[in-house]
Amino acid sequence: MGVGWRLSQESFLSGSDLFSNAMLRFGWGITGNQNIPNGRTVDLYGGENGDTFYDIGGTGSIQTGYRLQSLGNPDLKWEENKSVNLGFDVELKHRTNISVDVYNRTTDNLLFPPALPATAGVANPPYVNIGKMRNRGIEVSLGYNGTIGEGKLWNMNLTATHYNNEILQIDGVSTSFFGPIATRNQNAVINQVGQPIGSFFGLMANGYYTDSLDAAQCGTGDPLGKCWDDGARPGRIKFVDVNGDHHITAADRVVIGSPHPDLTAGLDLGLRWGQFDVSATFFGSFGNKIFDVQKYWYVFRVFDTNVRNDLLTNSATLDGQCNAVPPPPGSPTGTPGTYPCPGKLTNPGAKYPRVDVSDDFSKQYSSYYIEDGTYVRLRSLQIAYNVPAGWVRWIPAARIYVQAENLFTITGYEGLDPSLPAANIQGNSQEDLRDQYRGVDRGSYPSNRLISFGISTSF
Helix, strand or coil, X not given: CEEEEEHHHCCCCCCCCCEEEEEEEEEEEEEEECCCCCCCCCCEEECCECCCECCCCCCCCCCCCCEEEECCCCCCCCEEEEEEEEEEEEEECCCEEEEEEEEEEEEEXXXXXCCCCHHHCCCECCCEECCEEEEEEEEEEEEEEEECCCCEEEEEEEEEEEEEEEEEECCCCCCEEECCCCECCECCEEEECCCCCCEEEEECEEEECCCHHHHHCCCCCCCCCCHHHHCCCCCCEEECCCCCCCCCCHHHCEEEECCXXXXXXXXXXXXXXXXXXXXXXXEEEECCEEEECCHHHHCCCHHHCCCCCXXXXXXXXXXXXXXXXXXXXXXXXXXXXXXCCXXXXXXXXCCECCXXXXXXXXXXXXHHHEEECCEEXXXXXXXXXXXXXXXXXXXXXXXXEEEEEEEEEEECCCCCCCCCCCCCCECCCCCECHHHCCCEECCCCCCCCEEEEEEEECC
């Protein structure tokens, strides 16, 4: 349902020299979503080669077997999206256009296949209506058409969007569940009530331990600290003991970032001067975070992979030793070594923790993996010349152009490309899982820079 009020036709604005058009809009509605595989209200049976039958002898006479492949839910109903929108459109002196939209959308009875215990068998879980999520935001568009001197026309269109995503409810009992994909036995994504979908989850990094006492006391001077037993050492990443139990454990993990941007914006520019025209498109994303999984490999050298070229020169160093001493001869198998560690940290501002092949403590997923994903990119630039009719007798008109795509990117992100593509991820029941794995950089191929030349004409 939508209603509009054209203010520019009212008596108090109809004679305005400033407003050539003004309109106030309001919209409300409920839409449904049934974007799940067909037939999920009933149990589905089927079978495939190697699943319910296997003709090991190659006779071709083996009968196809069947098993329960997907559990159904006869009480399943549509997901509901309830939206409220307030908008305002203004045109000033036939040159400037301004449009503002504020919206609130609440999604209830989300369609989701929750994980089942292993005792339930191998059938895909049923889809159920569960959970509630809210999106609030504002979208602004500003356009302008003008002249620069004589014969020079230019135009500009700026769009900007801000939104806030929040999980309001899961099942009425649980307050969180992990994302669908773990990397090297760790999961960096959580869906938690009160937080955006696909939030990053891990320990809070707070510099490096400076010496043995600092490591033993959890970096806070805690006299009851036992973080040395957890793996804390001088030069390793210092983690925050969030729950105050004098240890660094998985219980200290918290939400450490969001892949959702605070602001996205696009800017289109155009200029026409005689037979020449120039157009450019910029795009920017601001405030979103990236979880750089690649640090697991190029900083901590899991599987002895390649590393960053400044790892040795920019790692934490000590002014003395801190090496494991093996147990005395004859000690029972598994007896840990001791760590005489008089060395103290000499460069607390180092980019990387101390190079230590035995450091399994620092590589735990934490805010150390989080980087700012803000960037501005020139997506497209085109310069063209419009050949006047008659220049070439057998060509009535032509346009010659050169175009560049992804010409440059301004960013502080150290990975290959801050503009990460959406992960092509589906669950076992073909559900779309992209929102639960956005902003995770596992080494995506960067956007190509493309320069092309062309001519368009007609005969």
